Amino acid sequence: MVQHMLHQLKYKNKPDLAYLLGQWYAQDIKNKTLNEPYDYIIPVPLHRTRLQKRGYNQSEHFAMGLSSYLHVPVCSNVLLKSQHTETQTRKNREERIENTLHSFSMMNSEIIKGKHILLVDDVITTGATIEACCLQLQEAKPAFISVASIAFAVSF
Numbered sequence: 001m002v003q004h005m006l007h008q009l010k011y012k013n014k015p016d017l018a019y020l021l022g023q024w025y026a027q028d029i030k031n032k033t034l035n036e037p038y039d040y041i042i043p044v045p046l047h048r049t050r051l052q053k054r055g056y057n058q059s060e061h062f063a064m065g066l067s068s069y070l071h072v073p074v075c076s077n078v079l080l081k082s083q084h085t086e087t088q089t090r091k092n093r094e095e096r097i098e099n100t101l102h103s104f105s106m107m108n109s110e111i112i113k114g115k116h117i118l119l120v121d122d123v124i125t126t127g128a129t130i131e132a133c134c135l136q137l138q139e140a141k142p143a144f145i146s147v148a149s150i151a152f153a154v155s156f
Helices: 002-011 016-030 048-054 058-070 094-098 128-137
Strands: 040-043 078-082 104-106 115-125 144-152
Touching: 002 016, 002 058, 002 115, 002 144, 016 058, 016 144, 040 058, 058 104, 058 115, 078 128, 104 128, 128 144
Parallel strands: 040 115, 115 144
Antiparallel strands: 078 104
């Protein structure tokens, strides 16, 4: 069921589903884990080519759903997908790392210095995208980086 939902929000023009999932997830965060409040929610960005093709960033809509419930601003102007990369769907971990390692860059880095960041993505498969984003964000010296996703994939 989760795989079907992710496919719908990612490929079937269902940004409202990502927003709703963000609201549900935020309730869980608020009820269970919010010891240290977040200063900003940062969605994993899409390259402008993919954004133009899809019409929206599903991670950003997920972030907006989180924001609406947690009352934490979404900051989409810090992390940039500066290099267009091939789809990750058929790549193994090593190929994903190579594909994403240098594909993100920073803008307005002073905004997050000393702040607690919640980095969000729709799905974590190998962690390569999240790792590449965290490496970029760390250059701005945030106090903490937490990570959330709608789902994570496990391969056996």
